[in-house]
Every structure is written in structure tokens, then in C-alpha cells.
Amino acid sequence: MNNEKKMSFRKIIACAVAAAGIVAVASPALAAGGAKHPRDGGFSFNGPFGTFDQGQLQRGYKVYREVCSSCHGMDHVHFRNLGDKHGPFWNPAYPNPNDNPVVKALAKEIQVADIDSETGESLMRDATTADKFPNPYPNATAAAAGNGGAAPPDLSVMAKARHDGANYIYSLLSGYVAPPKGLKIAPGQNYNPYMSGDLTPFWEGKGPAPKGGFIAMPPQLTNGQVTYDDGTEATVDQMAKDVAAFIMWTSEPKMVERKQAGFGVLIFLLMFAGITYASYRKIWKGVAH
């Protein structure tokens, strides 16, 4: 009887593993395409206990604000989020991020469009913590028209909208290289080995077409472009890494909370399973089945 029980256990575990296995192989099978595999940014938020590096998020915000935000919106992020728990400017002294003076000051630096509550005319005013990050373009058509037809995508959830998001963003931003000889590049396009695409139709060189694709965005980062408040040297690699971490945070702001909750839930479930198994053994004791 004992043997049989062990068997059924093994079976159930085997089937769980098998199920997880199918799932694991079935979904990511289609990722990369012809792009180069992203480099590992060595981020602090990797792994089941990984958390955001607050200094890195602050640097990343600066890069986003000074470089990216002139073309890319973040429609789902509000200034108050900067002071949220585990966010770039989280301060335990201000459980309500709307009271956080740093966040208030950062909001105030930015102008947002509004309607005058008395005259109904449109006006520009200082942002408050309750405001969203303003979009640089009034609408998608304007965004496309101002960028040669390719509207810069919203970055709010970009790290989840690409496979291996944070590493991908980091690799893409710091990975621009001179196009290989024999690659026909249309005006307004740039070659990036981490961009997905198929370059075969544009390849006149020897051997198979190079990995990568065309991207409308030219390289944006140059060494020393941003002056970091914490004295970190603003290399292209550093800035790409920091802004990738920042976008990971905007994409999944509850990640740390999620992992911490998960730890508690799993401990509880394991104990619950142990107690229930003991109860099960007691109830079935001496019962042939």
C-alpha cells in the first residue's frame, strides 16, 4: 500500500513537471527571430529575491526625463508613482507619495496641459503629483508625423512588451554598431543588431544576412550626456542600463511587493500541505486502497 502511495505521488509530481514543461517550451519558442540575443545587464531585480536598486532608478529617471521623454510618452505613469513604495524616490517618512517633497519638486519642474477651470481655455501649468507624465505629442498622428512616420512607442510597459525586456532595452540602447558592409539602409533607418527583423532582402554582402533589424530611432546616448546627481560616471553603457532598470520599474512597479507576498504565500502553502498530508495519513491509516 505504501508503495502504491509513493507511486501515485511520483506520478502527480511527474505530471506537474510535465505540464509546466509543455508550457515552458510552448510559449517563448517564437521570441527572437533574427535578432541578436540581448546581453545580460546584471540587474538587481533578477531572481526570486531581487529588488530594485533605488539609486539606479533615480539615475534612470534622469535619463528618461532628459533624453527619452522628448519623444517617448509614459501614459500609465504618474508623478506620484515616483514616490511609491520601492519606487525611485520612495521615502518611508512619506507613506502617501503625494506628500513627498522630492516628488512634488520633480512634478513642478514639468509643465502639463490643462483647462482653465474658470475660462475653459487651455493653458500650461506646473504638474502636480496627481498628474500623468505628459506625452510629448498631442496624439499618435502627430507623433508619427514628427518622426518620419514611425511613432515613438509608449514606454510605460516596454519591459514587458518585449521578450527579456530589461536586457533587451539595455542591449538595444547601447548596442548600435556601424552597419556591416553590403547592407542597404533606407533613409531614416538605422541598423541595430538587437532589433528584431529579417535583413535578407537588404543584404548584398557575403554569407547569410547579419542578425538584427532596422530601427527608426538613431543612437541617442553619448558619454557624459547626463550629469548624475550621485556622481556615477554617465557612460553610454551605464545610462542604457539605468534607463532599462527604470523602465522595468515603470512596467512592473509592484514587482518587489509581488515577490515578497509570494514568499509568504509559498511558506504558508508548504506548511499547509505538510499539515494536510499528516491529517491525510492519519485518516487513511490502516485503510487498504
Next chain:
Amino acid sequence: MAEPVVNPDGPMGQNEGGDATRRDFIHIAAGAAAAGAGVMVAWPLINQMSPAADTLALASIEFDMSKVQEGQQVVIKWQGKPVFVRYRTPAELQKVEAEGAVGSPAQTDAERTKAGHEKYLVVIGSCTHLGCVPTFNAGEYGGWFCPCHGSHYDASGRIRKGPAPLNLIVPAYEYLSDTRVKIG
């Protein structure tokens, strides 16, 4: 044939007499863990209905008092509720100040306005009875009259007659300049 059909002690060990407590412990623990799991599951399902972060962050609003004419009120919307901004005439002001502390709770007019800006009254325009919007310049006390259940407020927004239990609520606000207020 002697088949070991069921646990001779009964499935829960309950047939074994005096030893039952110790034997039952594991089942009680399992039941308690299940109950605990139920509570842990219930909490997020209940808590999700609390105001969301964007609702809590609703901005305060600013208002230019010079837009209100003497003897008139302007109604503005703040956090989804109407706010009355009333510019009282000298006669109204004299009357509410002379009455001293009345209403519920008993308050003087000075307690309901800001020093130096006594002529302006700012109250949330929602009857403290059941939340209707009182009508301006109506009722027996020359303030507001609530059409729903007949509550009379004076020009200081204090409840004087009718079912409403409290004076009209004065929201938190401050003067940013001589004429500009920030509500909230």
C-alpha cells in the same frame, strides 16, 4: 475473510476514547490552516474595493474669489462634490455674526471662515441629512434650503431647522493670495 476495511479507530481517531484530543490535533490544525487560507484570500478581494491610488491622489483645486459677485455664490466641483463659495452681503454678515454660536454643533460665524476674509464662506454643498444639494438663498434663515427633506441653513451654513444633524461642512482650504484659495 478479515479485510482491514477501515481504520478501527474511525477515520478521525474518534473511537479511541480518552486520547481523542491529541489525535484530533492534526485535523484541527489542518482545518485551522484552511480557515486561515480563506481569510487570507478574502482580504485582497475585500480590500480591492477601497479607493484606488489615483482616486486618493485627486488634486486639490484653486479658485479665484474675485469671480464671485456680492450676494451671490459660485458652485465648483471638488473631489466629485459641489463646493459653495458665497460672498455674503453686509446685512447677511451682520445677521450671522450677531447670532453668536448656533447650529449643530453650535458655532460662531468666525469659526467657519478665515480671519480677514469673513465675507467669503466656503462650504461643501451637500446637505448633512442625506446628501442633496441645498438651494441657494432659500428657507427661513436666508441661507440655503434643502428641497429633499426641508432642512434650513443660515447664511453661515449652520443648520437651524429640519432633519439635518450637522452644519454644512467647511472643507480644508487656505488663501494663497488675497483672492486665490486652494481647496483640499
Next chain:
Amino acid sequence: MSNHESTYVPKTAVERWLDTRLPIVRFGMDYANLPTPRNLNYWWTFGGILAICLMTQIITGIVLAMHYTPHIDMAFASVERIMRDVPGGWLIRYVHANGASMFFIAVYLHMLRGLYYGSYKAPREMIWIVGCVIFFLMIATAFLGYVLPWGQMSFWGAEVITNLIGAIPVVGEPILVWLRGGPAIDNATLNRFFSLHYLLPFVILGCVVLHLWALHAAGQNNPVGILIPKDREKKDTLPFHPYFTVKDGFAIILFFIMFAVFVFYNPNALGHADNYIPANPLVTPAHIVPEWYMLPFYAILRAVPDKFGGVVAMFAAIGVLFVLPWLDTSKVRSMRYRPTMKTFFIIFLFVCFGLGWCGAQLPDAPVVPGMPSFNLIDGQLNSYLWLTRFLTIYYFVFFIVLMPLVGLKEKPLLIPATISEPVLPTTEAEKV
């Protein structure tokens, strides 16, 4: 089992009062005392797991509907608001999104258990057919729900799947326009999909009641697969509570451990990154794939070179399950005693995994890169197209040819006379 008598005796006056007016306590007690075959193994716990899955999806779904906005301009943003601003909203959404996958893992194992142990055979045909209806409704519900976040995969999945209806000759096109509420997937489509996604789980719930009713009437199958004779009932069964409540409970907890690992540590592993890009009717993602649980059927759809033929094949793949009780000619239920069929069943299992794998690949991609191949009719032999076709053929052959044929030809092993026999010590068994 089937004609199990109620043993409930109301003790207090209140219980007696209630029992004559609403015998709900009697109903509960009868279920708790339901004689259940004592030899049920862990494969029988998936019924309970599925009940929990359905409740999880309904409850989290009702909660999400409190915050979701079914409008093409606001749906994506409202989902992001759930993830960011609603207290605990990220947890509820991730449970709901991953819950769909968990539901399908459990339902596939439940169905395979039924297939292996012959749970669909007389007198349990109605349990099986209602189960097939539930499975079909689950697929529909999952598809409708996947459209709601209004990401790129939502939109293009809806586009591709509704277009299947357009493949029906003559009436397809008008039905398609009617279904979408316009010439394309648009706001009208999103609104009706939301409404139906809310409705269908309750239809499923109704079917589950029928499923259990049928189960109660016909009695549970068991790993040995024989019916329990009336005079053996006392020896061969155990009351459902506490024996099977604790066994099901333990299995449910193990299942939830796997569920929690996905929700808390890899919540987007089962989804597709493109669904975090807001829907854009002007740009198609490079590679459209359905969720993993639909991949085998998607593969069958693509295996057939004709558009309408593909749709027919895909629906036939589900439809064949409905007639399975009459395709299987074997007198023996459990494949434990059918070694030949068992072998074919194991191959069938691999075929199903294979179809799922193929469904996620580009049809023209080579299965073994670099292997020499030649063109067969409309594609390279060494391509997922042809692999899918071979697997699809086996899928249908298994049901339509092997089920009737093997049942007639094979020689099953000796079947125990009672379900206690295989579990008791040999000497005891010999005495029986």
C-alpha cells in the same frame, strides 16, 4: 453510488423543521457520506481542483469587472490601472490571467484520466458529454477573455479566430459581420465579448452541476474500471468525507503551490509579450500564436491546406470527443487491462504534446535544421507543416480507427472481480 439511500436523521426540532421545507442539510450530509470507490488515485483529484479553479476565475473575474472598462480607448489603460492603482489589483489580475492556464492544465489531465480509465463508457456517457460541453465553453470563455486587455495579441487573435467563421461557405461572411458588429474588430466587438465573457462562466457553472448530477446518478468510475456490485458496496467504498475531502484537499494545495509559483514569480511566462503593446489595427505582430492551451487545435487548423477544411478539422478534433463513447468498442473500461490500447494511448499523449509544439512554430520552419529534405506537394517534408499533418492524422486515427478496431481485436488482461482485490495482500486476494 447510484441508488444510495439517505442516512441523514434530523436531530433537533429546527433541523426537522428545515428538513421538511428545504432539505439542504440532508443534501450536504448525503454528499459527505457518498460511498466512493476506495481505490481512487490522485488522478481523481482533478475534479475537485477544477471546481476550485472555476470558483477562483469567477470570483477574481467579478472583482476585475469592477475596475475594467470595455472600451477600445480605455481598456488597455484600465487594465494598467488595475495593475498599478487598485489596491492589490496586480495580484487579482495575475491570478485571473494565470488561473486560465491552470484551469486548462487541470482540465487536460482530467480528460486524459477519463480517457485512460474509460470513464466515458456506459453508463457514464452523459458525464463525458457534459464534460465535453464544459471544455468547449472553457475554450470560448478563454478566447473571449484574452481579447479584453486589448493588446496586440488580443486584437489579432480576435481577428484571426473570428475570420474562421468567415470560412463557412455562403453564410460565413454575413455571420462574421453580425458577430463582430461591423466590418472589423472594433468597439462593438469588445463590448459584446466582455458581456459574453461574463456570461459564459455561469453557463459553465450550470454545466458543472449537470456533470455532478450525472456523476451522482451513474456513480464514479475507478482505476480498475469495474462497477461495484451492490453486495460489495460496504467493503469497496468509503464515505466521501473525510477520506476524499482530505485527499482532494491535499492535491488542491499542491496544485496551488504550482499556481503560486507562476503568479508570484513568473506571472507573464504563460502570456505573450506582444499583449503589452496596445492594440493597433494597422500593424500585425510578426508571429501570431494563441495561448498555449489552444496550440494543438491551432496546429490542426493550419495542417489542412484549405481554409474551410482547416476550420472543419479543428472543430472535428473537439467534436470527435463527443462521440467517443460509441467509438470505443471495448468491453473493458480501464486501460490497465488493455496493454495494446495503452501503447496507442501513450503515443496519443506524445502526439498531443507534439501538436502543441507544432502550433507554436512557423509552418515552413524545418523540424531538424540542416537535414536534407524534399518538397512534398506543398511544402518541405522536413517542416512543421508536414510534422503537424502526420500528428493530426494520428490524432484522428486514434479515435476513429483504433478505438473501434482495437476494442474488437485485442485480448484484455484478466480483470479483478472486485476493486479491493488489487489492493489487498495477495493471500487475501486469493481467498476472494
